[in-house]
Amino acid sequence: MRRWNDRMLKTKMFIAFSVVSLFIVGITCSIFYYKNTSDIQHQTFSLSNIISKQFSEMIDLYMRSVEELSLAISIDPSIQNILFDFYKASDPVEKEVVGYKLNPILFNFSYPKTYVQSISIYSLDKHLYQYSKLVEPKPRELLSEEQLKEFSGSLNREPFALLPSAEVHADKEGSPERVVSFIRKITKIPTQTIIGFVSIQINVNAFNMVLANATANELESTMHVLIVADEGRIIYENGSSPNEEARFDTRVFEHTGSEGELRWKDTDYLYTFVRSSYTGWHTVILIPKHVLLLKQKRIQDIVLLVGMLTMLSIAAVSYLLSHQITLPLNKLMRHMSRVELGDFSHRMEYAGRNEIGKLSRMYNHMLGSISRLIHEVYESKLAEKNAQLSALHAQINPHFLYNTLNIMKSISRLRGIEEVAEISESLAGLFQYSMKNLHQPVTLREEIEHIGNYFKIQQHRFGSRILLHCDIPPELLEASVLKLTVQPLVENAVNHGLRRVKAGGRITIRAAQAEGVLTLTVQDNGEGIADKEKARLEESLRKTNPLNPYDEDSRGIGLLNIRQRIQLYYGKDYGLSIYSKPGEGTSVSLVIPLAVKLDSAKEAAL
DSSP: OOOGGGSOHHHHHHHHHHHHHHHHHHHHHHHHHHHHHHHHHHHHHHHHHHHHHHHHHHHHHHHHHHHHHHHHHHTOHHHHHHHHHHHHOOSHHHHHHHHHTHHHHHHHHHTTOTTEEEEEEEETTSOEEEEEOOSSOOOOOOOOHHHHHHHHHHHHHSSOEEEEOOOOEEOTTOOEEOEEEEEEEEEOTTTOOEEEEEEEEEEGGGGGGGGTTTTSSHHHHHOEEEEEOTTSBEEEETTSOOOTTOBOOGGGGGSSSSEEEEEETTEEEEEEEEEOTTTOOEEEEEEEHHHHHHHHHHHHHHHHHHHHHHHHHHHHHHHHHHHHHHHHHHHHHHHHHHHHTTOOOOOOOOOOOSHHHHHHHHHHHHHHHHHHHHHHHHHHHHHHHHHHHHHHHHHHHHHHHHHHHHHHHHHHHHTTOHHHHHHHHHHHHHHHHHHSOTTSEEEHHHHHHHHHHHHHHHHHHHGGGEEEEEEOOGGGTTBEEETTSSHHHHHHIIIIISTTOOSOEEEEEEEEEETTEEEEEEEEOSOOOOHHHHHHHHHHHHHOBTTBOOOTTSSOHHHHHHHHHHHHHHOTTOEEEEEEETTTEEEEEEEEEOOBOOOHHHHHHO
């Protein structure tokens, strides 16, 4: 397999566009898919929550209507009088006759209520009187003493009790029915003593009326609605009669959230539930996951189709675009191959104003420039030869001046003019020192000797008005420094700091080292620098850097030159600093890396 860089531009553009577009389209489609599936699940939970709340509220309305009916029965004067007559009768037959008087009264109460299947009146001695709408009613069952005690205990705490029935009855058509018993105590007015119980059996199939609009869409038509008691008994399930032995997993109700996923009757569902504070029942909405998966499958198919069409479109566009780009480039390559052979006469012909057109025009200009430069190179070579000859000629003058100074020194000593000889010797030393390799480091000892020659000349000018003192440890005399970095500082001190001193002028040169850094300080006790002038000088030092030459018209050219040389040679972490106070003198410090320059004898010994 060839390397990537060796492939043709057209191939690389096509592969790059395809891979990038595949990545972008894949990411976009994935985000779109997961966002939509998340939205569908969120909308499903929201709709399910709304339905469960509405259904729970409707059930509460039904049960409040039943509560009102039970209250009306419990306080009905006729029923209370019949119960009083029942307790007064001693003969069982007479009790039955009295009990039958309840039938027309219970009929009047239950007839308008379609959801009421039967109404039963229990006396305190376990007798039952029942009115039922069933054609074949269930035989009457008497209450046991335990049931009576249970009713009495629970109804002392609550106004009513709900007992889910586990029995399945049949009406005329034989369809299964299930009832819920609503039990309320009957109290004597006005003493409020219990004289009996009323039990209203509610047909749970009447709850289907609440779901009359449940077929509005595919989602609502496939959902399951359960009404579950706290102990897990299923009171109502739409679409089928609940199994008496079936129990709902009550751990669902213990979760912090009211929605999630569960498995019910070997099917995976999304669930939401609402607990009624009135009945204590949980209304559970179950939505099969396969319904959501079907919608997700539709979205997935749409996303894949759109992604494939987008990929094909991008691939076609990238191929055509790469072809349009590489066609003129191939033509340019053919022209350049001729240039390799030395033929500069061929030019590109491309009239477009795009990048290829600009490249073609630049190529043509480049060929013209190359042709012109070829001729200029010959001329520059001749000019360089002439410049070298001029430089050699210029070097003759410094050597001539140096030799002349030595002749002056010899003649002065022969004639006994020692001062002139000393000045000539010092000036020759200065000139000789300055002529040698300005950019090569020297030892601090050599720089101090050069300063000594300079100071000898100045003493002939100032006499004893100024003195030079060196405070340099012997081990630092072999330290490496750049040539002519300390002497200009001494010259500045003489020309600026001590120029007006009549007597007692002093220049001190100090050297110290710490942590691999050498600090050289030149201090004078002259007039110092005014604050305004010092601020201007510090600003010039701050703006000047190795890549930004200093302004020749600015003040402190010597200091700026020294700082540039130090930073060019050692780096921007090194340089110089100025401390001055008017009337107290000036101190300039050089900071450079500490390096010891060994002489040739020591190097040979090592």
